[in-house]
Amino acid sequence: MSSLTRRTKMALVFAVISSLVLGFCLWLYGKHEAPASVGDMAPNITAVTTSGNAFALNSLRGQTVVLDFFTPWCAPCIQETPDLIHFTKKYEGKVHVVLIDRGDGAGFVRDYVQQYHTPSFMTVLINPNDNWSLQYGVTGQPETFFITPSGKIVRHTVGPLTEQSLAQYAADAGMKTD
Structure with missing residues (x-):
């Protein structure tokens, strides 16, 4: 017993x-939490720009934002770079383009900015620990999010974009093209 x-x-x-x-x-x-997806509010990103300034994505409320996760060594990212830069120059003041590195370190990112002559009004963020990919559900690069002036994600694309597709998707997010 x-x-x-x-x-x-x-x-x-x-x-x-x-x-x-x-x-x-x-x-x-x-x-x-589940990663942000189309229809959700874009999670705030806080990071440092390549020029050393503090940045918060929420500070861009009221503007259409193109948020592009990239790495300086990625062939599709490099393929998209000329179109992204031309788009940024063409629509300066109508859309805010933010590139966010996926953990490659400040030196590599600054070399990329210098090599491709990214315009000073294009925000390029250093993200040494790849802190933000998980919150956005990013698994590769480039991955791009189109965000309305109210902060809502309206499109998430995977792979390189052309200037034409950037303009179309940014217009869908509220960018004024006239």
Whole structure:
């Protein structure tokens, strides 16, 4: 009889510990938010620009924003760069273009800015720990988000864009083209 009691106690202890572990796992899982997607408000990004200035994405409320996650060594990112720069110059004052590095370090990003002559009014962010990709659900590069003046994400694209597609998607996000 004593062995049955001992087995019962062991089973009860195992059940309690299993329940606690499962509860902890569920609690931990619930703490992680799903990444932002089309229709959601764009999570605020705080980072430092290549010129050393503090930046917050929320400071651009009231403007159409093109947010492009990139890396300086990525072939599709490099392919898209001339179109992105031409688009930025053509629509200066009508859209704010923000490039955010995916963790390559300040030196590589500054070299990219210098090599491709990115205009000073294009915001290029240094993101050494790739802090923001998870919140946006970014898994590769380039990935681009088109954000309305109210801060809502209206389009998420994967892969390089042309100047024409940038203009169309930015117009869909509220950029005035006239």
